[in-house]
Every structure is written in structure tokens, then in C-alpha cells.
Amino acid sequence: MRSKETEEINEEEQTLDNSKKSKIKKIIIIFLIFMTLSFIYVRFIATSGFIVKEYGVYSEKLPENFNGFKIAHLSDIHFGTVGKKKLDKIVEEVNKMKPDIIVFTGDLYDEYTNLTDEMKQNIIDSLTKLESKLGNYAVSGNHDYSHEGYKELIEACNFTYLENESKFIYYNGSDPIEIVGYASLMENKADYSAELSQYYKIGLIHEGDAFDNLLDKDFNLVLAGHSHGGQVRLPFIGAFILPPYGKKYYNEYYNVNNIPLYISYGLGETKYKVRAFNKPSFNFYRLYTK
Secondary structure, three states, X not given: OHHHHHHHHHHHHHHHHHHHHHHHHHHHHHHHHHHHHHHHHHHHHOOOOOEEEEEEEEOOOOOHHHOOEEEEEEOOOOEOOEOHHHHHHHHHHXXXXXXXXXXXXXXXXXXXXXXXXXXXXXXXXXXXOOOOXXXXXXXXXXXXXXXXXXXHHHHHOOOEEOOOEEEEEOOOOXXXXXXXXXXXXXXXXXXXXXXXXXXXXXXXEEEHHHHHHHOXXXXXXXXXXXXXXXOEEEOOOEEOOXXXXXXXXXXXXXXXXXXXXXXXXXXXXXXXXXOEOOOOEEEEEEXXXX
């Protein structure tokens, strides 16, 4: 009897052991499937295509003749992670929106990319097709100092390069607005000492955290990039990994001292070509008087 009971106990233990092993195998398989699908999502799905984020910007200081003025805001292309085919589609979408001006807030290419002459020509071929009524304006990002000739390249793309300087824009009247561009703060190239006008002013910076340097300059609108919105964003948490000089201001919108700051989450990626809950995008603004 005892021998039979022992055998029955051993069989039960063996059955339980097999059941545990089966559950562990299922858990491992489910985990591997989850990790595989997550990789496919962050590497291929979330980085593909792009969206347009549209905003209405209202200000009593905007001259009446600029009411309805349209700005396309591109940033962080990181050519090398973005190819020519995608860049051509971005250009096509921008042109459909018929912007009055186009601004670019830095990181045209990626420091981890071996930028060849062919790639530079591809950039020129694509960006020279951008269409705006009153011109294109660009500043530098930190990655733009990783290869020589950024100024020459962006100017070959029909952009006016603003390095700690400003330009006046006239539109349907005699009262202009001033657009001011600052070089990369992260690369210690920014100089905020230029005297500015009393007209409606738009500031272009690369790093969002440079915004604090503009708070005493009576800007009416500031546009930035750099942070990619964290590039990887998690539900209920938000930005997951933030770069230097993009740790204070990195979300889409801030308002400090009645100065609105809009940050583009960018069109490309850097270092690791992944995104999560954060589609590549460019911003489009319509300016209105209140």
C-alpha cells in the first residue's frame, strides 16, 4: 500500500512539475513575442511616415497685415536616419500647405552618419523644392557642427542662415515682424546680445532650454526643436530619454511670461533609430491678431 501511495504521490508531483514547466514556457514565448512586436513597432512602425501638428497662435501685438500668416516649422531632420524618399514626401506636404515662410530649427544631418557628397546633393535636391512666399530661415543645431560646411549647405537649400542675428519680414503692409535666429547653445555658439526691435518678434532656437535666455527680450513667439519630445514617450509617463539642454523644455508647448514656446518633435531620429508613441512630425502655425 505504501509503495502504491508513493507512486501516486510521485505521479502527482511529476504532473505538477510538468504543469509548471508548461506555464514557464508559455510565459517565455509570450515575452519573446511581446519583445519582437515591440521592436518592430519602435524600429519600423513608429519611425515611418510623419504627421503635421497645426496650431493657431494669437497675439494683440501681431500687426493686422500679418493676420493669417502661415509658418511651416521643420526641425531635426537628421538626414541619414531620414532618406531622400521620405524627405521628398515631407517637402511635398509642406508645399501643399502654402506657407508664407518656412523655418528650420537645426540638426539637418546626424553626427553618427558618414555624410557623403552624394548625401549633401540629395539634401539640396530635396530642400530646394520647398516653396514659400517670403523665404526660408534656418538656425544651427548641435549635430550641424559635426560636419563642416553647414552654413554653405543650408544656404544652398535656399535658406537664409541666421547666426545670432535677425531679419525683418514685410507682408501686405508697412509694419514688419522680426525673425531672430540663435546658434546652438549646446555647442557654445549662441550669443544673445543683439539689439532687437519693438516689432512682433519670432525667436528661432535649437535647444528648448535656451528659452530661458530669451525671457527678458520681449519675444512674442519662440520655436525650437532638439528634444524630439523624448523620442520615446510612454503612456502616463511622457518623455523617457531627454538630451542635454532639452531637459526643462521638451514638450509641445509652454507659456512663460506670456511668451509662447512651441517645440517640434522632429522628423528624424539620432543614435538609435527608434520612436514610441511619438510619430515624426513638423509643425504648422497660423498667426492671428486677437
